[in-house]
Amino acid sequence: MAMKKSSKLTQTATIKQILKRCSSLGRKQSNVYSEDGNGQPLDVPKGHFVVYVGENRVRYVVPISFLTRPEFQLLLQQAEEEFGFDHDMGLTIPCEEVIFRSLTSSMLR
Amino acid sequence: MVKPCWRIGAGIERSKISPTKNDGLTWYNDLGLHAFGEFSMAMIQANSVMEDQCQIESGPLTFNNPTVQGTFVGVYDGHGGPEASRFVADNIFPKLKKFASEDREVSEQVIKKAFAETDKDFIAGVKKQWRTNPQMASVGSCCLAGVICNGLVYIANAGDSRAVLGRSERGGGVRAVQLSVEHNANVESAREELWSMHPNDPNILVMKHRMWRVKGIIQVTRSIGDAYLKRAEFNREPLPHKFRVAEHFSKPILSADPSVTVTRLNPEDEFMVLASDGLWEHLSSQEAVDIVHNSPRQGIARRLLKAALKEAAKKREMRYSDLNEIHPGVRRHFHDDITVIVVYLKPQMAKTNAWASSPLSVRGGYPLTA
Numbered sequence: 301m302a303m304k305k306s307s308k309l310t311q312t313a314t315i316k317q318i319l320k321r322c323s324s325l326g327r328k329q330s331n332v333y334s335e336d337g338n339g340q341p342l343d344v345p346k347g348h349f350v351v352y353v354g355e356n357r358v359r360y361v362v363p364i365s366f367l368t369r370p371e372f373q374l375l376l377q378q379a380e381e382e383f384g385f386d387h388d389m390g391l392t393i394p395c396e397e398v399i400f401r402s403l404t405s406s407m408l409r
Numbered sequence: 410m411v412k413p414c415w416r417i418g419a420g421i422e423r424s425k426i427s428p429t430k431n432d433g434l435t436w437y438n439d440l441g442l443h444a445f446g447e448f449s450m451a452m453i454q455a456n457s458v459m460e461d462q463c464q465i466e467s468g469p470l471t472f473n474n475p476t477v478q479g480t481f482v483g484v485y486d487g488h489g490g491p492e493a494s495r496f497v498a499d500n501i502f503p504k505l506k507k508f509a510s511e512d513r514e515v516s517e518q519v520i521k522k523a524f525a526e527t528d529k530d531f532i533a534g535v536k537k538q539w540r541t542n543p544q545m546a547s548v549g550s551c552c553l554a555g556v557i558c559n560g561l562v563y564i565a566n567a568g569d570s571r572a573v574l575g576r577s578e579r580g581g582g583v584r585a586v587q588l589s590v591e592h593n594a595n596v597e598s599a600r601e602e603l604w605s606m607h608p609n610d611p612n613i614l615v616m617k618h619r620m621w622r623v624k625g626i627i628q629v630t631r632s633i634g635d636a637y638l639k640r641a642e643f644n645r646e647p648l649p650h651k652f653r654v655a656e657h658f659s660k661p662i663l664s665a666d667p668s669v670t671v672t673r674l675n676p677e678d679e680f681m682v683l684a685s686d687g688l689w690e691h692l693s694s695q696e697a698v699d700i701v702h703n704s705p706r707q708g709i710a711r712r713l714l715k716a717a718l719k720e721a722a723k724k725r726e727m728r729y730s731d732l733n734e735i736h737p738g739v740r741r742h743f744h745d746d747i748t749v750i751v752v753y754l755k756p757q758m759a760k761t762n763a764w765a766s767s768p769l770s771v772r773g774g775y776p777l778t779a
Binding site: 367368379385388 | 739
């Protein structure tokens with residue numbers, strides 16, 4: 301389930317992995333950050349970061365390239381209006397998961 | 410603009426002095442000299458326009474009394490736009506000098522007057538632009554000012570920036586001593602103060618998204634600017650609705666009056682760290698002084714900045730190297746604008762005015778990205 305840092309991901313594989321739902325991670329266990337000896341996150345590949353989506357705060361690993369996309373910036377704007385910038389439990393996107401998935405998958409095409 | 414004005418006193422290793430530099434979103438001065446020792450400054454932009462400003466001034470603190478020499482340090486964390494923090498950076502030090510000249514000395518009252526007049530003048534400017542630029546009424550800035558003079562350090566604070574003293578301990582190591590009082594609704598004393606000043610307003614503080622906010626809008630409880638929360642005349646059209654307070658108010662909700670602490674410097678007092686809350690949300694006071702104590706002076710402010718950014722990256726479960734790729738604007742979702750100034754102290758020099766002939770003026774934070 302965790303992504304391997306070294307694996308070269310094809311686009312489809314990336315989509316699958318990004319949209320993979322980490323069902324074990326719910327509200328209580330929001331930030332499961334763990335790192336290797338060099339202080340690098342274990343299950344987040346280079347060039348990616350983590351957001352928590354929807355009411356259940358489901359964890360998604362997304363590429364930082366999304367940050368330049370207007371659709372994703374709109375989601376962040378929503379987050380800002382809803383929560384401000386104080387996300388002590390991880391960057392939370394107040395958006396239904398279905399919508400988030402369809403938006404992000406279209407961004408990978 | 411950044412205006413380095415280097416006239417270095419005798420006996421100083423010139424090779425150690427670094428010029429100010431701008432590297433992408435980071436602005437820094439790795440090592441410079443102020444009246445009583447060395448300093449290091451660093452800033453990083455996260456907002457689409459840099460809202461933090463800072464300055465260090467060293468030399469005469471009055472226009473008419475050459476015996477009053479010292480160092481002035483300012484950290485200004487703007488919100489709602491960069492105009493208030495820039496205004497503070499342009500005006501507060503000259504005002505401090507003006508009032509210190511009238512009294513022929515620096516005092517708590519002189520510093521308070523400088524804050525009050527800076528706020529008054531900024532709000533007068535807001536009023537002038539009210540018809541053409543009403544959003545200016547919602548622009549404000551935290552203001553942290555430190556003055557080292559005559560063996561004393563004055564720390565005046567309005568807002569949630571913080572100044573910490575690194576005091577060496579007998580058994581080794583350095584202890585963090587907080588010198589500033591913080592005005593943020595999430596600090597209990599700040600809430601108590603607001604509740605006691607507005608006993609008839611049940612909505613003076615509202616918990617929103619797990620954070621206390623004044624009138625449900627803003628976390629800081631004292632600031633320069635924020636005219637819309639100081640004078641009811643700005644709490645109306647054409648100011649955008651999100652900045653308006655539902656109930657009419659007659660007395661100011663926010664105040665520009667700083668909390669001032671005065672500390673006599675001792676030989677154990679090694680340095681001060683002054684920073685905007687962008688740093689302190691990722692580093693504790695003790696973590697910061699430990700880093701300063703255990704690292705070389707050259708580039709120490711940038712080292713603190715990096716430590717904070719590494720924490721910020723950790724909170725977003727990402728690599729520090731990836732965080733550095735993120736552009737201003739969206740970057741604000743990862744961290745705030747950060748300003749940090751480390752001022753090393755030599756208390757024996759603070760008493761003797763040894764470097765009176767070396768005035769210095771460094772300003773940081775002017776538009777890094779327009």
